């Protein structure tokens with residue numbers, strides 16, 4: 001038998017989650033964010049599942065080219081913009097829309113031997129990552145208009161705290177003030193804003209994590225929004241160890257038993273994308289029953305507590321996350337977020353596409 005570890009990707013869950021985006025933001029067009037290999041689910045696989053999306057958002061021309069070659073004709077947005085002016089002709093050829101976040105890009109566009117560019121002008125309203133200053137908006141819009149290279153200029157910003165109780169109010173007010181009186185569509189909402197702040201939906205929304213069936217919030221699981229996990233990481237038990245009090249498990253002997261217990265060894269480790277920093281106690285399902293990891297995660301294996309699952313034995317099915325065990329919970333136990341776990345799925349893990 002093959003190594004039992006497999007990542008199941010449910011196409012119907014992806015599809016359902018896109019329809020949930022439409023339910024939450026019925027008036028907006030949807031850029032399905034499929035950067036980072038579709039959040040670990042496979043770029044072309046998720047693009048196919050999201051073929052009803054109004055557009056796709058990625059980072060690079062390479063991804064855009066793959067989408068065009070696969071026959072996708074909708075708008076494609078490069079979220080980090082172009083990296084140098086020599087990308088502009090290719091960008092125009094592929095009809096790719098592009099974020100403009102810095103003044104050098106405005107100059108490069110106005111000097112380029114191309115027209116018909118769709119620009120998403122990114123405004124820094126407090127994230128302080130990418131974007132022009134609010135005070136520069138009017139002047140940049142004017143410069144782009146005068147340059148005559150654009151087909152369209154969409155105004156855009158990104159929220160820093162849409163996922164916690166600080167919300168979006170400050171940034172949304174700054175965005176409204178900075179763009180007041182400017183023509184053009186608006187595009188601001190990520191998953192958290194789509195789910196909690198309808199006033200942010202505007203013309204285009206940019207859902208990522210919710211499309212994959214995970215919640216962006218620390219205090220609410222995806223279930224609360226009727227989102228379905230698209231990835232289930234499944235494996236099985238390779239071995240069972242009966243250990244006695246004071247026996248240890250794994251590297252560093254970080255876990256020491258205080259009573260006799262049964263330990264299961266799962267075919268999944270950090271080289272598969274399971275977080276090494278997941279401590280003893282991280283939730284896991286064995287035979288559909290919830291238990292905990294014990295000891296350090298190794299490169300290829302991890303150990304689980306079978307004390308309360310007497311029926312479990314070699315070959316028993318294990319779910320690391322997904323169906324029946326939200327990836328958000330595993331991520332929280334490991335001190336990270338679902339985004340990191342999903343995007344870290346290792347290339348060596350076989351993928352099984354489910355209808």
Ligand SMILES: *Cc1c(COP(=O)(O)O)cnc(C)c1O
Pocket residue numbers: 033035079158189190191192206207208209210216
């Ligand atoms: C990744 C990204 C998104 C999607 O964010 P989620 O929290 O996954 O919905 C939206 N907008 C921008 C600019 C991004 O970089």
